[in-house]
Amino acid sequence: MRKLMAAVVAVVSAAVLAPAAQAAQGPQWTPCADGGPLLCATLTVPLDYRNPGGEQLELAISKLPSASPQRRGVLLLNPGGPGGSGLNMPMSLVSSGIPASVLDTYDLIGFDPRGVGQSSPVTCDLRPEQIVSNVPPYAKDAADVVARAQVAQGLAQQCAASASGPRLPFITTANTARDMDRIREALGEPKISYFGGSYGSYLGAVYATLFPDQTDRFVLDSVTGTGGLDSTGARLMGQGMEDRFPDFARWAAERDTSYELGRTPREVKAKYFDLAARLDANPVSGVNGALFRHLTFGSLYGDGNFPVLAQQWQALDRMDPSVAVAAAQDFANLLSSQLYVVCGDANWPESVAEYQRNVEQDRKRYPMFGAASANVWPCAFWATEPVEPPVRITDQGPSTVLLVQNRRDPATPLAGAREMRRALGDRARMVTVDQGGHGAYLSENACANNAVNRFLVDGVRPARDVACESDKSAFAGLSDEAQRDRENAFAKVHAHPFGSHPSS
Numbered sequence: 001m002r003k004l005m006a007a008v009v010a011v012v013s014a015a016v017l018a019p020a021a022q023a024a025q026g027p028q029w030t031p032c033a034d035g036g037p038l039l040c041a042t043l044t045v046p047l048d049y050r051n052p053g054g055e056q057l058e059l060a061i062s063k064l065p066s067a068s069p070q071r072r073g074v075l076l077l078n079p080g081g082p083g084g085s086g087l088n089m090p091m092s093l094v095s096s097g098i099p100a101s102v103l104d105t106y107d108l109i110g111f112d113p114r115g116v117g118q119s120s121p122v123t124c125d126l127r128p129e130q131i132v133s134n135v136p137p138y139a140k141d142a143a144d145v146v147a148r149a150q151v152a153q154g155l156a157q158q159c160a161a162s163a164s165g166p167r168l169p170f171i172t173t174a175n176t177a178r179d180m181d182r183i184r185e186a187l188g189e190p191k192i193s194y195f196g197g198s199y200g201s202y203l204g205a206v207y208a209t210l211f212p213d214q215t216d217r218f219v220l221d222s223v224t225g226t227g228g229l230d231s232t233g234a235r236l237m238g239q240g241m242e243d244r245f246p247d248f249a250r251w252a253a254e255r256d257t258s259y260e261l262g263r264t265p266r267e268v269k270a271k272y273f274d275l276a277a278r279l280d281a282n283p284v285s286g287v288n289g290a291l292f293r294h295l296t297f298g299s300l301y302g303d304g305n306f307p308v309l310a311q312q313w314q315a316l317d318r319m320d321p322s323v324a325v326a327a328a329q330d331f332a333n334l335l336s337s338q339l340y341v342v343c344g345d346a347n348w349p350e351s352v353a354e355y356q357r358n359v360e361q362d363r364k365r366y367p368m369f370g371a372a373s374a375n376v377w378p379c380a381f382w383a384t385e386p387v388e389p390p391v392r393i394t395d396q397g398p399s400t401v402l403l404v405q406n407r408r409d410p411a412t413p414l415a416g417a418r419e420m421r422r423a424l425g426d427r428a429r430m431v432t433v434d435q436g437g438h439g440a441y442l443s444e445n446a447c448a449n450n451a452v453n454r455f456l457v458d459g460v461r462p463a464r465d466v467a468c469e470s471d472k473s474a475f476a477g478l479s480d481e482a483q484r485d486r487e488n489a490f491a492k493v494h495a496h497p498f499g500s501h502p503s504s
Contacts, residue, residue, distance in 0.1 A: 080198030212397030238370030395425025439494025
């Protein structure tokens with residue numbers, strides 16, 4: 001009955017959604033606090049777009065202006081998450097190697113989405129020990145699911161009881177897309193172009209659906225399924241781990257003399273299951289089997305993480321108590337705002353028994369990580385129901401979208417990108433890249449980078465979907481130090497969408 005009533009309320013809410021109010025005044029740009037070339041400003045947007053004259057939120061935006069008189073327009077940016085701050089993303093793209101031709105074509109516009117960073121941040125009053133990934137721990141059995149449900153319920157209650165709890169229904173992807181259109185209006189632009197990765201791909205698809213006539217050149221990187229990070233999207237990470245792990249297994253096997261993790265990829269994979277089982281029984285320096293699985297999953301985002309991951313495996317294999325695991329950073333706002341969005345966007349299953357069935361199923365389908373990604377999220381116990389139905393991504397609108405996707409992405413696997421591609425139909429083309437990791441544009445693949453650059457600069461999009469072969473020539477001329485700096489910036493652009501190290 002609860003879900004039936006929620007569906008009725010959602011439909012009614014969507015039906016009475018008010019049109020956008022008059023455009024906000026143009027932003028008053030001033031140098032950002034860090035003293036760099038970025039300019040910063042603040043806009044005001046409605047908390048609830050059905051009541052545009054009600055409570056307002058502050059939205060922090062940034063701009064890296066184009067110096068070219070041939071400037072085409074603005075390129076809005078989102079790094080994903082949800083919960084990732086985008087204010088400094090223009091500079092991260094510059095450090096990642098975005099070409100001058102793109103910088104000449106657009107003002108790069110960063111922003112902190114509603115509830116994030118400097119944009120009226122929300123909270124779940126997370127305690128230090130709770131500032132860990134929202135991805136649940138690996139569940140070994142049905143009892144672990146019950147234990148996780150109790151933790152998840154407590155987190156949901158904390159979010160609802162916090163000072164920002166009354167905003168729970170309104171920190172959503174659809175409202176963030178509406179905020180993006182307010183940014184467009186404030187900048188005086190008839191249309192916007194966009195680059196977003198991971199969850200940002202879903203945000204871009206939602207904007208392109210709600211505002212098709214304002215959509216110029218949209219690039220969606222590391223693409224989610226059509227539901228974004230709902231319960232189905234979360235479960236896709238189990239498949240993503242299976243897709244991606246063979247890259248690390250081959251890498252480690254080729255270096256067996258250094259790390260002694262296995263002489264073949266098969267042996268390295270067997271070592272993963274052996275270590276996980278041993279750590280389930282006897283944790284080392286606080287690292288148990290669940291944390292080991294999460295550390296491995298998170299390290300698969302980029303090949304540059306492989307040496308540290310192999311060293312951690314080696315220390316754990318030797319039961320070395322001095323094994324180093326990075327401490328959690330202050331991701332309290334990221335994790336809180338992430339829950340507000342993913343729990344507010346869609347109805348999640350509420351039955352613990354359903355999660356137990358899902359975990360058992362995914363443990364068999366995706367034994368490396370499926371019993372984590374299918375486990376219980378706080379969304380199962382969320383205090384509010386979505387105020388409107390999820391935005392349905394369709395092929396209705398102009399053909400102005402380019403998807404770019406690695407074949408072996410652990411967090412947003414190819415299966416989700418293909419689902420998004422089918423839904424967008426002739427609105428989109430997709431560039432598929434034969435490489436692993438999270439993030440395709442500005443990676444070392446020249447084919448993918450050139451395809452995106454041609455689209456952004458010249459509006460030339462492939463006539464049909466394109467497959468890029470494995471290639472690491474894009475930044476081959478950089479020094480080792482410059483390459484490390486570029487890779488660090490690339491990691492910020494394509495950040496881990498679920499915060500820091502996960503719960504054990």
